[in-house]
Amino acid sequence: MPSIVLAEGKETGIYYFRESWIQDQELLKATFPADPLIPMQSNPVHYLRRGAKAVEILDIGLDHSGKEYHLLSLYDLIPVLAVNRDTTKAEITGWSDLNKYDLTVGIDSNSDMLLLGMSQGLDKDWRQIEQSKKLMQDLHTRGKLLFSGNQGFTAGKLPDVMILFDKQARALQASGANLEIVFPSEGTVAFPVALLSKKPLHLDTTVLQAKLSEAVYQADRNVTNRVKKIDSDYYAAVIRAESMINRELIKPFRPLRTNKYENSISYVILLCILGTMGTYFYFRVSDPVLRRYTMAVFLLLCFWIIIRMARLLSGYEGAVHRYTWYLYYVALLYVPMLFLWIALHVDGRISPKRMEGVKKGTFAIASFLLLLVLTNDLHEWIFVFEDDTLAYRHGNLMLLIGLFYAVFVFVSAIILVKRAIAMPNKTNLLIPVSAILALTLYTVIFVLFLNNKIATELTRAIILFVLLIFLSMVQFGLIPLNTKHGIIFQHSNASMLIRDLDREIALAPKNESAYRFYVRKEQPIRGGTVIWLEDRTELQQLFDEEAIINDKLEENYRILQKQYEVERDLQTTHAKTRLQEQITSHLQADLQNLDHAIRDIESGTGEIQKRKLSIATLELMRIKHSSHFLMVYLMEGHIQVENFLLSIQAITKLAQGMGIRCDFTDNMQGYLSFDSADRTLAWLIHSMKQALEHRVEIGFYLQTKVDVLSTTLYIEKKRIDKERFEDLFCRFYHQNEQINTRILTSAYFYAARLQEEQVRI
Structure with missing residues (x-):
């Protein structure tokens, strides 16, 4: 809230805040005699940013005042008591004396800052204004509180005591008023006013202070102990409290004064x-x-x-x-x-x-x-x-x-x-x-x-x-509302009537309507009851048509569902038949290969015959279990992992009988398709056949996730270290925490290569 704002603009001229109560044109003319005075209505810092050389403001503690801007102190504004000695001889020394005598008390339009001085003196804290508020309320209740209005007080007509700034009081003294300026004994505040500029001001401060004294801006006083100098930080806090001051102290007496x-x-x-x-x-x-x-x-x-x-x-x-x-x-x-x-x-x-x-x-x-x-x-x-x-x-x-x-x-x-x-x-x-x-x-x-x-x-x-x-x-009645039932319905074809409080007909319909489907409704109104029949004939027809359409849709849905079930059964039967034919052809080829292998065994001798016999036995086991898997899949549509593991265990025991060392652990659950089970079984038998033929060492494990069965076969030229193999499996397990089922089957042979395969379940 600047008391007055002036600025020297880019275009020659001195701008001042024209809505202020301070009439400072004479001071401005004396300080800047060569420039015209131009009223303005804006934030003073806004003018500095647009090129003004200086503005006059209250010291509101700009955060950047010490870096970007420079301040030159001019004068202080102090709330004081001005006693009119032409109308009263009462001894007034402080704020509390205003209620001791039968006096009229006037206050300037800018009462918010003036009352901050009162609250500082009486309450000692602008956040607690109970005593100040009570004093003003008492004055108002007794009809002794006056406001100056926009024109301010004039020397010809003054109340007994006025709450003014010291500058205002001295100005009234200079105009002929017989006033005694009293600095309240309880204390008051001082609002410092300064020139703010981007560059240091090169002004003759002695001349400026003399001009200020001539314009009754300053006067000698020995009351510094009663005046609290409001510094930048304190004044910023006072400004934040302004809305509370307005609500609690000013608004009860000036209801139009709101923020x-x-x-x-x-x-x-x-x-x-x-x-x-x-x-x-x-x-x-x-x-x-x-x-x-x-x-x-x-x-x-x-x-x-x-x-x-x-x-x-x-x-x-x-x-x-x-x-x-x-x-x-x-x-x-x-x-x-x-x-x-x-x-x-x-x-x-x-x-x-x-x-x-x-x-x-x-x-x-x-x-x-x-x-x-x-x-x-x-x-x-x-x-x-x-x-x-x-x-x-x-x-x-x-x-x-x-x-x-x-x-x-x-x-x-x-x-x-x-x-x-x-x-x-x-x-x-x-x-x-x-x-x-x-x-x-x-x-x-x-x-x-x-x-x-x-x-x-x-x-x-x-x-x-x-x-x-x-x-x-x-x-x-210029705008008809629907409470005027007669005006609304007297020209209507609605089948309704209005009865008064005695149930007598007050307004009858012009024509009776014979509805096939209707609802009778009755509503109390002012002065009677309105009764009408709501036609539901057309709505009922729509409901009937919708019911017919819904029946047709349900019938079509049942027909389509039956067709879908028939086609699905045909597709399932066709797929199973095609799979059975395909597997039968493969089994026939495998049986022929097995027959050739048996004949080769008869032609061999010694160790060769034994190895060929083991290979043929493994192949026979694959054919046996594969046929079993096919029968189960055709009957149930899937293969349980538990049954699959039983076949793996049987083959493992057979391999151990042939001299193959197998360590097998599992906790698998779930279902497999025939294709994934058959391919995994074929790969396992193939690996064992290689081990018998080439004398290699093999390490492998089977891993099933949610929808994938992974079979990884590790074959190295040197002997596989069991600890290294188990460490590899553990690292794989920790990287796949979402694994549902695990199979770990270890066999140790001699190997020459590395394979990996994944089968979609």
């Missing part, structure tokens, strides 16, 4: 009210055209509130500020247009063709004016900004928008009033007209005397004004 978060909360409440009212009208307005117009009005008002909240919370700088401001006119232009449409539709004397022409013409005018507002940065015909600041004045074309608004609202009001006068029950006019007049009077008074928050308050006032107009039209 942006409190304004946003009030807008949220308005948004909820609009949503509730809009939903109510959507379901209760019986005329579909009026329902559409009403919904458009309420949606535009909700849009206006949301844009207003976004502007409040996003700050007041840059393009976002301007364009959220421009978007206000979406509602401000289209809502009067919709009011005219509603008034003409309610009046009912304009033809549909002319109504369409009026709608197109008014929409084109409102859209054209909105386009001018949204493109204002290109031409500034609506708002003219001063020297690239937020200070502005209205352009010439702003008159068109005001004329558009006034004409549309006036014409709509005349049409609706004439229509309302023609309606019965003219006593209904009393409540809404009184409310609208009261709201209008409040708006006029607010504009004349409290315009410091006019934009914020008029937003609420206009929205409440619109709500009252809609409620008035409903009260007059």
Whole structure:
């Protein structure tokens, strides 16, 4: 909250914060006599970043003030008590004396910072303001508390005691007021003011301080023990507490003095009210055209509130500020247009063709004016900004928008009033007209005397004004709701009647309908009961047709399911037959090979015959178990791993009888296909036959995962080390933690090569 802001801009001129209560033009002219004074309305640091040489601010403790910027202290602002000795002789020494005497107490408009001085003196802590709050409440209760307004206090008319900054009090003294400046004995605070610049300022500080003293900015005082100098860190904490000070101390006496978060909360409440009212009208307005117009009005008002909240919370700088401001006119232009449409539709004397022409013409005018507002940065015909600041004045074309608004609202009001006068029950006019007049009077008074928050308050006032107009039209019967049962149903063909509280018929249907299927319903209404028959004939026909279609679909589904089962059985039978033929041919070939092998055995002698006999025995075992697997698979559709392992164990025992050492462990579970079982068995027999023929040592293990059976055969030229083989298996096991089943079969022979194979289960 800068007390005053000035800046020397890129273009010659000294900018100052024109909304401040400090009238510092004389000081500025004396300090910078060659430059014109230009009002501004923005953050002072924003001007530094855009090229200004210096700005005057309160020491708010910028984090980068010691690095990027330079500060030159000017003067302090101290909250004090100014006693009017023309009206009172009371001995005032501190804040607590304000309640000891029957005095009128005035306080400046910037009361938040002034009251921080009071809270520091009475409560000693700006976070606990109970004593300060109680003192102000007592003054207000006794009617002794006055606020200065925007113009401040003048020497001709002053209260008994004023809470002012010391500079203000000295300025009033200089203008002829008989004031005694009292630094409260309990204590107060000092707000330091300094010049902030990017480069060190080359000013004659002696001359500057002399000018400050001449302009009653400084005076000699020996009260340093009563004044707490607020440094940067403390002042930052004070600024964070500002909203609490406003709520707890200022708002009870100045309800329009609110911060942006409190304004946003009030807008949220308005948004909820609009949503509730809009939903109510959507379901209760019986005329579909009026329902559409009403919904458009309420949606535009909700849009206006949301844009207003976004502007409040996003700050007041840059393009976002301007364009959220421009978007206000979406509602401000289209809502009067919709009011005219509603008034003409309610009046009912304009033809549909002319109504369409009026709608197109008014929409084109409102859209054209909105386009001018949204493109204002290109031409500034609506708002003219001063020297690239937020200070502005209205352009010439702003008159068109005001004329558009006034004409549309006036014409709509005349049409609706004439229509309302023609309606019965003219006593209904009393409540809404009184409310609208009261709201209008409040708006006029607010504009004349409290315009410091006019934009914020008029937003609420206009929205409440619109709500009252809609409620008035409903009260007059201009907008028909479905509570007016007679108006809605007297031109209807519905089979219904209305009975009063005595069950007598108040409204009978024009024609009786003989429904084949119907539901009788009864609903209490204001003043009686409405009874109607709801025709279900057409709905029942749709249900019957849907039932027939569902029966046909179920029959088709059963036929298709039977066809699918037949085809599946045929495919399964065909696959099993083809597999049986294929395996039979392989078995015949294997039997022929076995027969040749037996004949070769007869031709051999000694060790050769023994080895050939072992090979033939292994081949016979493969044929036997393979045939067994085929029979099991054809009967059950799969082969259990337990049965497969039994065959492996039988072959292993046979191999041990032939002198082959086999160590076999397993804990396998699950199922195998015939193909995977047959190929694994063939590979095992093939490996044993190689071991008998070539005298090699073989190490292998079988591994089954979820869907893969892996058989790995390790054959090396040198003798396989058992510990190395088991270590290899353990590493494989840890890398495959999701393994369901394991087979470890070890046999030791001599080997000459390495193989690996995976079979899909």
